[in-house]
Amino acid sequence: MPQTAPDPQPLTPRARLWSLLWAAIAFAIAGSMLRTMVTEWPQYRASRAWPTAPATIISSTLDSARNSRGTTRYYPTLAYTFRLGDSTYRGTALRLGAPYFHTVAEGELALRPYGEGATVPVHYDPGHPTVSVLELHALSWTDRLLVPMALVALGIGVFCAWEGITGATPRPRWTGRSRGTRATA
DSSP, rough: OOOOOOOOOOHHHHHHHHHHHHHHHHHHHHHHHHHHHHTTTHEEEHHTTTEEEEEEEEEEEEEEEEEEOOOEEEEEEEEEEEEEEEEEEEEEESSSSEEEEEEHHHHHHHHGGGGGTOOEEOOOOOOEEEEEEESOOOOOHHHHHHHHHHHHHHHHHHHHHHHHHHHOOOOOOOOOOOOOOOOOO
C-alpha cells in the first residue's frame, strides 16, 4: 500500500514571522542585484562605443583601505587630463565603478601603463566628457551570475512570503513505497 505524508501542520505565528523576514531579506538581495543590472550594465555597454582621445597622466598611486572584515583592498588613485577642441577635461577613473585589487602586486601591475607623464588613450562619454575612463569594463563571470542568483533569490522570497502569508508549508505527497521495504514477487 502506498505511503502518504501527513497533511502539513499550520505554521505558528512565530514561524510565519520568520518566513516573512526571510522573504524580505531575499527580496532585498534580489532587488540589489537587479538594481546593479539595470543601472550599471547599460552604462558598461554604452561605454564600449565611447570615442577616445589622448590623455596625459598627472598622478598614479595605489591607496589601501581595510573593509569591515579586516581585509585590505588596494584602490587606484589616478589623475589625468585630456583635450577636446578648446576644452580641457580632468579625469580620475581607471574603470567605471569602484575597482579595487586584492594585493599590492596586482594593483601595481594594473597601474604600470599609467605612470606620471605617460600619454594613454582615454574613453569619454561624448554627451558628458567629464565622465571618462582609461579602461573599459568587461562583464566578468561574477557579473554574469547576477541573473541566475537574482532569480534564485526571488524564488526563495516568493516561497517564504507564500509560506508566511498562508501559514502552510507545501509538502509533496509520497505515493511510492517507503525506503527499506522490498517488493516481493
